Amino acid sequence: MTSNCSSKVIVAREAIEKLDGILEGYDKPICVTDLLLYEKYSKLVSSIVGEKLEWLIINDRIAKNTKSMIDADIILGFGGGRSIDQAKIMARDSHIEWISIPTAASHDGIASEVASVMHNGYRYSEKCKRPKLILADLDIMDDAPPHLRLSGLGDVISKASSLAEWRLARDYADEEYDSDVYATVEAALEAVLTNSSLEVLVGSVIDAGIAMSEFGSSRPCSGTEHAISHAMDRRNHNLHGIQVAFATPFSLHFMEQTDYGKYSPTEILRFMKREEMPVTFDEMDLTRELFLDDIDHAIRIMNKRNRYSVLKHVHAKHEDMLLAIEKVGY
Numbered sequence: 001m002t003s004n005c006s007s008k009v010i011v012a013r014e015a016i017e018k019l020d021g022i023l024e025g026y027d028k029p030i031c032v033t034d035l036l037l038y039e040k041y042s043k044l045v046s047s048i049v050g051e052k053l054e055w056l057i058i059n060d061r062i063a064k065n066t067k068s069m070i071d072a073d074i075i076l077g078f079g080g081g082r083s084i085d086q087a088k089i090m091a092r093d094s095h096i097e098w099i100s101i102p103t104a105a106s107h108d109g110i111a112s113e114v115a116s117v118m119h120n121g122y123r124y125s126e127k128c129k130r131p132k133l134i135l136a137d138l139d140i141m142d143d144a145p146p147h148l149r150l151s152g153l154g155d156v157i158s159k160a161s162s163l164a165e166w167r168l169a170r171d172y173a174d175e176e177y178d179s180d181v182y183a184t185v186e187a188a189l190e191a192v193l194t195n196s197s198l199e200v201l202v203g204s205v206i207d208a209g210i211a212m213s214e215f216g217s218s219r220p221c222s223g224t225e226h227a228i229s230h231a232m233d234r235r236n237h238n239l240h241g242i243q244v245a246f247a248t249p250f251s252l253h254f255m256e257q258t259d260y261g262k263y264s265p266t267e268i269l270r271f272m273k274r275e276e277m278p279v280t281f282d283e284m285d286l287t288r289e290l291f292l293d294d295i296d297h298a299i300r301i302m303n304k305r306n307r308y309s310v311l312k313h314v315h316a317k318h319e320d321m322l323l324a325i326e327k328v329g330y
């Protein structure tokens, strides 16, 4: 592990009420959020924190050079993906601390130091700064649109593929590995497979995000299935967790040909169907040809990042991929 100064975590109903005490000693807190959440929650949050709280409403685009944007002594990222990512980037650029207040459990980035940034049509990960605190209010998260919860479940179950591939990469490509981080992420995965309630899901996405930050790279939580999702992002397709989950059984199909697959594609598909996640090309508004092109692109992403892919390990050819697509039943 690269550091032992973990983020503090509070997961509770009405956790937001604690914000007043948490911000004691800070004079200029700024809260980054989007317009919808501002309209829904600004009264509540301002009534807890008081007049000193400033708001920064962001739109679709994440601003990159944020150093001159703020005059604050602590940043709150209040939202799902973009607001949290924006807070991370601002905290890094201005060298001040930030607090993650996720309003949905949609992906493990709510607890990590890595921001997802769009550049020239591609989404890529940028290392920022870990939050001082993760404050997860289960009442607020309960109120999030249901597809955001599905995305969170998807991001967690994708670890069935990323973890197996990480062990494969340790043994065949000498990639850096940490057994404590592995155990944490695996426990997060197991927890959700056994109980997909919001409370368990929130705990799992936070644990996975923190584990990733402590390891210093996304490798434990991101393998070929994530690279396929990054390739899908070229078309600005679907939610992160929905995409990585969709690609997971494909990757696990090949993992079964090694000694490293702990979870079968069938087992993960059963979970996805039970939760009513998209599992077919039709449900994903995708075609076999586009998916094959995404896989092709994903292999290039993995090579570029020096990450060992299960597809490389089994020397997967075009016809093997067609067979995998058929077997999974996309």
Ligand SMILES: [Zn+2]
Binding pocket: 107, 108, 155, 221, 222, 226, 240, 244
């Ligand atoms: Zn992810």
